[in-house]
Amino acid sequence: MQFLRVQRASSRSDIFPKLVAMQKAVNARNFAIFRVSGAGMPNKRKMVCELDNWGVGAGEYSNALIQIYGEVLIHHIDVSVLPLAWGRAGHANAATLEDCYGLVLKLDEGDLPFAGIAFPVRLGAVGNGYVVFSGDKLTLSPDSVLESHVRSCHIMMDLLALDERRTVPAETLSEREIACLQLAGDGQISEEIAERLGLSVHTVNAYLGSATIKLDSVNRIQAIAKAIRLGYIH
Incomplete structure (x- = not known):
């Protein structure tokens, strides 16, 4: 089997500019990465925010997202890899979502202060999660959704690799x-x-x-x- 050549991140600081570039591509204001913890324990699984650039009040935004859509996101990643998107009253991104019919599932409008899209990534027991982009006027197209989803997978692979580097044996490969x-x-x-x-x-x-x-x-x-x-x- 052949694999694409991908430059892996050597630290979390390498991941940040990649996320910023993806953020601009969909006209988002912010990004966040969530992992689903507690694999193998259905009643104990939860969403944990790993990285974001929401700034002041980031914890409140993360908690609000988890409170409103957490259970849906946890269940969804077990059954589908389609991105999930939601709007905000008065600032909904419904128009661009219509262009992505079949590539994105639209969630019921919640009480979040932002619209958003969550790209699910499944990498195994410890690698499942979402790359989320939020903003009042997301600009989505079939091409941007597909490209962002692929990049989200690479971002999550980078995070998983960084975690594993801290736990692999000191003996390196020859x-x-x-x-x-x-x-x-x-x-x-x-x-x-x-x-x-x-x-x-x-x-x-x-x-x-x-x-x-x-x-x-x-x-x-x-x-x-x-x-x-x-x-x-x-």
Whole structure:
């Protein structure tokens, strides 16, 4: 399988300008990232704000969003990856939402002081959440919705990778382990990797096995996915 080359963030400060660029693309005033915590415990799951630029009163905005739409967002991410949007009386973005019919689900108007759109991202037990953009006059189109959703996925992958970097073993991957993982991620089997690198099949499997252990993964596929998130391979 082939993967797109994506420059992973090395810190949360690298994520901020990406979000600002996305914010401008949909004519939003602010952004926020929420994660769904408590995976595997339906009665204990909740929305947690990870990052935002709402400024003064940010906590109030986050709490209001969670109070009004929290349960809907938590349920929605289990059943659909369509973005959710809502309007505000007098400043609704209904006109642009009509252009995105089929790509966006419209929520009932709540009592929030802003309109908004939430892009759901599902990355596994600890990677689920939403990238939210808010403002009085969001400008949405099918292209901007699709592009923003893809970028939202990359943003959440960056956050997950940054979290994992704090918990991975101190022992880093060797150049040979990285090379074998990269070729395996490109869809090559052990025999093809061995021929490409001039190694024996046994040695290739040994490198892949040691990399899997270092990445605290249960199999080669999981190791490849984790190596991508951590920026070892692309």
